[in-house]
Amino acid sequence: MYVLANEPSVALYRLQEHVRxxxxxxxxxxxxxxxxxxQSQGAIYTVEYACSAxxxxxxSSVYFKSIDSLLKxxxxxxxxxxxxxxxxEKTPKCPCPPRTVLNAHPG
Known part of the structure; x- marks a missing residue:
């Protein structure tokens, strides 16, 4: 019984059963x-992309500050x-046209 239980073919059979x-x-x-x-590779890519952004x-905060300054x-x-x-618009306008030098002297 001991020899049959430890025979190599029985051991291989037990391994085959275990694998199956x-x-x-x-x-x-x-x-x-x-x-x-x-999924984790996709999440890692998303996080790296967000960090880069x-x-x-x-x-670019320097550029935003410049834009803010220009807008102000x-x-x-x-x-x-x-x-x-x-x-x-508030300055009064003269209702009569200005006289020219030619019109000032009748003649």
């Missing part, structure tokens, strides 16, 4: 792991133009 029972589960685990790896935004300057200039235009 556990192989489908191992294949499923492998498939699940590959799927999780793909944020870094580019912080690098343009608004101030527009206000000055509006004020100057308002003053010119």
């Amino acid at each position: 029972r556990s192989l489908p589960e191992l294949a499923q685990h492998k498939s699940d792991m590959q799927s999780w790896e793909e 944020i870094k580019n935004m912080t690098d 300057h343009a608004i101030a200039m527009k206000d000055q133009l509006n004020a100057a235009q308002g003053r010119s």
Whole structure:
């Protein structure tokens, strides 16, 4: 009995049984792991892309400040133009045309 239980062909048979029972589960685990790896690679790419975009935004803050300054300057200039235009409309205009030198002397 001891010799039959330890015979190499019996050991190979037991290994074959074990492989047949556990192989489908191992294949499923492998498939699940590959799927999780793909999902995590996609998430890593998304995070890296977002980090890059944020870094580019912080690098461009100088440009945004320049744009802000130019807009404020343009608004101030527009206000000055509006004020100057308002003053010119308030100045009284002479109802009679100015006399020229030729019209001043009758002759």
